[in-house]
Amino acid sequence: MNALPAFMSRDYFERLKADLMGQLSSGQHLYLSLAAEQTQFIRINGHQVRTKETGARIRQIGTVEEALLTCTYIHESAPGILHRNVRTVTLCGDYGQDWDHAQSTITYLKTETPRIRQDLFAKLPERLTSSEKEQTGKLLSIHEAPEALLSPIASVDLAGIYSSGKMVRAMANSAGLLHWFSTDTFNFDYSLFTPSQRAVKATYSGTHWDTAAYAASITLSQDKLKRLDHPARKLGRGSYRAYLEPAAVHDLVNMFSWNCIGEASIQQGLSPLKKLRGGQTHFSKKFSLSEDFSRGDTPRFNEEGALAQEKLALIQDGRLTNALISSRSAKEYGLTPNGASANETMRSPSVKTGSLKSSDMLKRLGTGLYLSNLHYLNWSDPAEARITGMTRYACFYVENGEIIEPIENMRFDDTLFSLLGDALEEVSDQAAIISNTDTYGMRSLGSAAIPGILVSEMKLTL
């Protein structure tokens, strides 16, 4: 894109690390984390409400260059008596200014932390295995991007966000550990719309921009869109057979990261999986969920530098085999940590594929619903793993194995124990790689590998 800001180089981070560690004396310990990005964002909307004209247009365009350095300081007031405090600062790329800021941060942490009560579950830095990954790609320049993006969609009603650039995640500690992860990536997360405002959702993402692949993604979405340009069927309440595309299953899987698969939430009684651990219930044998870092698109190291296993089974054949255990939960509950992040959420989920072939999917569904996406899920009764949400985008009524017509969006209220349990008939034999397109605060990294599922019933309520 442009020249990289100094704060995105490994040398800059290593220099800051060395200088900061030199400020520590006996009983003073430090973890450092760096999150940085240089990103171009292009926001597109192809619908002119007043003129009724259609064709993708740019709503907003810009770049963001940012780096956050997080200092987690541990004060050891006596052997094994730890006090923990965290401060995050924004780096500007001028070493003199950044060093002044970092130094005053350490001074603050050294002063304030001893006044905080003992943290029984804090952990001292360890010299674990270091790692390095530098993935370079071929991205569009900020000069090329508008034309390359817009030309193929100039007459298409499309809304979406293009994000492209380099991201860095790094971590070091006062025991000598260093991890470095850097990657060039782009995401074009978009929806195409019919004149009646029914939509198809898609993402074109990767590390190397390919004009032909982009055009193919748009063409495929346009083909899907044609099926939506019919009057929609209004469904009544009740239970329906349904096939959920990978993107819809991904929304269900995301619920496992919301007070669910983490050890702390299970131990504290907040997780629906308490029943799974107690053996009172289980998911279908056809449902297996793991953390799988083999795709390599997100760092395996957590905030403390521990490397997660490349693959960790969480739900295997419907049974809870592992929860995500942070070092904090491990200390509190006397367990072994498994490289989970502090908030014990999934970073690289993967659902095991099954045997349902895409060519058989509509036939096996018979009469029911084909659901491309779900929307706005929330627990409606967490103790029962009961969730509510909406259908969204390309959802159809299917009769005797044939798509008949799109449906009006419906609300569902059902339990994970049913959808991924008794009602789960088949899992598709192909998993889709779904990129993490979140951009709260900063761009997110990583992806999920998710197949589709066929369920015998899904409860629609409104």
Place this chain on the structure above:
Amino acid sequence: MAQHLREALASVNSLLTLNDSSGTSGGVQWIGLREVREKTTICHARDEKPYINEVQDSHGIMVEVLANGQFGYAASSSRDGASLRRAVERAHTQAMQASRWAIHRFSLEQRPVTTAHYSSSVQYPLSEFSAGTLNDVLISICQKLQRPKIVRTEAFVQAIETDVHFVSSNGSDAHQNFSYLTADFEATASDGSLVQSRTDGGLRGRSYQGGWEFIRDPALWSRIERVSEQAIELLSAENCPSETLPLILLPDQMMLQIHESIGHPLELDRILGDERNYAGWSFVKLEDFGKLQYGSSLMNVTFDPTVQKEYASYAWDDTGCSATREHLIENGVLKRPLGGMESQLRAGLAGVANARASSWNRAPIDRMANINLEPGTSTLDEMIASVERGIIMESNRSWSIDDFRNKFQFGCEYAQLIENGKITRTLKNPNYRGVTVPFWNNLRKVGNAETVGTYGTPHCGKGEPNQAIRVGHASPACLFDGIEVFGGGAV
């Protein structure tokens, strides 16, 4: 910060193309610099032990340029003169590249001149408490929550100090200094396999502008015991029945109801389709303003960024537009959208000063500020007495609504049954669902000023790229007729 930013603007003003306010030459028509410095202090205790102690410092500058009728931006945490000059050039390049594909042609009118200053009203500044003292306070709250059957306690404070300074080539030189505080605590009770939790007004709902006075407030300390006792009370409560009944919502749930089914659907950028790929569209159409009977004639809703202490008060939005109180819905009729200057031009409608950015690294978009339901005349006792059989719900715990903001389902922490005009017993796992316009047209009574509660949330999510922003909501208690309510359990 102010002088530094003025000098920075002076150093890049030479990039302006003189006599090109119409933007026909492709030169730089306008430059705006918005510097944001924000310090967020988070302290969280669980089960009488420190859990999180963290301070986050965020500092950077959003550079916006208008060229050829298109805005481009370059946000950077590098704040020196050379970096800012490069940022202006980058923003200009992008504006020019994009102008061929622009959704609308903008002008300086969308960046009005402001020189206003604003400061949150603070009794006890946030700098008063050290991290150690704050930890002790939260641990003390956890201790007060503790009693038999309580298996988990937590207390949380988030204090944010934000300085925003905005200068522009057409004469803006304005400053806003915010002090935000969120305080919350929670008790979780358990008995066998039963688990119930209760918070102080719904998750992070007690969010205000001000200082430590909210922590010192005796009212906060008096609520601790009630939260803990109600969590225990819920363990032996019946599930909320599945029926269609009159429903009274207390202000800490009305906040969510207003937010999801009034605030979001009235955002003009949603109506214009900008959010279709993420947050969604709206059932509201441009032609509905001035005509649509959104709710019953008791319904009066205002956009009001002028309320002292409410979470999203300010003097100007992030485009420099002066913030004033406006009616969005009057006597139930839809009057005005939540749209900033750019959306107003695109829609041809008058809006409000609500183009806001979550920080220096995001461009402004249409957001809520304080969206308030104005009080009516009923007392809470009158509302209860008027109900033969119905439910009162309070404190949100679950929220979901469709992408057009029609079909919603919300859940609360705590409910009570009303029989023959009197509260008779406690109910657990209360939920209700409905469709926005019919729901608001079923508004039968609006509580008087004594029933008003003021809340807010730090986490209203929207936008591409994503932005989480602070909003406030004040509301009286309200009574709705004919609402589908139901409880928990497997379906």
